[in-house]
Amino acid sequence: MKVLIADDHELFLQGLELVLKTHFEDISITAVKDYTELFEAIENNSYNLVITDLAMPGANSMDGIIKMHELLKDTPIIVISAVFDREIVQKTIEIGVSGYIPKSSPNDLMLSAIHLVMAGGVYIPRELLDEASLDTELSRTIQSLKDFSSPNNIMTKDKKLTPRQIDVIKGIAKGLPNKLIAYELGLTEGTVKVHMTVILKTLGVTNRTAAVMEAVKRGYISKEQAGL
Numbered sequence: 001m002k003v004l005i006a007d008d009h010e011l012f013l014q015g016l017e018l019v020l021k022t023h024f025e026d027i028s029i030t031a032v033k034d035y036t037e038l039f040e041a042i043e044n045n046s047y048n049l050v051i052t053d054l055a056m057p058g059a060n061s062m063d064g065i066i067k068m069h070e071l072l073k074d075t076p077i078i079v080i081s082a083v084f085d086r087e088i089v090q091k092t093i094e095i096g097v098s099g100y101i102p103k104s105s106p107n108d109l110m111l112s113a114i115h116l117v118m119a120g121g122v123y124i125p126r127e128l129l130d131e132a133s134l135d136t137e138l139s140r141t142i143q144s145l146k147d148f149s150s151p152n153n154i155m156t157k158d159k160k161l162t163p164r165q166i167d168v169i170k171g172i173a174k175g176l177p178n179k180l181i182a183y184e185l186g187l188t189e190g191t192v193k194v195h196m197t198v199i200l201k202t203l204g205v206t207n208r209t210a211a212v213m214e215a216v217k218r219g220y221i222s223k224e225q226a227g228l
Contacts, residue, residue, distance in 0.1 A: 121197035
């Protein structure tokens with residue numbers, strides 16, 4: 001797995017690199033210190049994942065994230081930042097970022113978030129789940145994550161996929177990336193990613209392929225729709 005990490009604080013950058021190398025056996029890490037170096041790295045290489053600070057030299061924060069997402073296309077991006085403002089977090093998710101992790105988060109949470117993102121979902125800080133004010137559908141979908149984030153959540157076998165989530169599963173079964181699923185359903189890419197997170201948790205699986213197989217098993221889609 002090739003990972004690009006970016007942060008203008010060298011100590012944090014080195015610590016993040018150490019944590020990733022300790023947890024992932026087959027990992028190649030490129031570390032950069034600002035947006036200028038980040039864009040140079042993107043132009044010359046391809047990556048499976050980008051983990052970046054939000055406020056760095058070389059670009060305005062949001063302009064940098066927008067440009068990064070446009071250049072990386074389907075590569076998942078995780079923001080790790082000391083800045084935790086609900087409007088900023090919401091804006092990055094709307095742009096298409098796959099996760100926003102506060103720098104104060106413990107290592108275990110960060111690693112769990114990375115696994116979720118690599119499975120096709122999106123990680124949203126628990127604090128944001130308590131006050132979502134996005135577009136109607138994304139807000140409703142984010143609110144549905146509360147059940148899963150609660151220490152006293154019920155078993156996922158009692159949960160059901162919504163009609164919209166079934167539409168997303170159908171797109172996944174056709175092999176479509178999140179961006180094309182969003183286009184077909186008239187949603188933002190961020191909304192599709194949040195739906196994907198709920199789907200994975202509801203079905204009790206950890207990747208897109210397993211989600212499709214479980215959806216067939218539970219009768220949400222047919223074998224023909226899954227290409228079986």
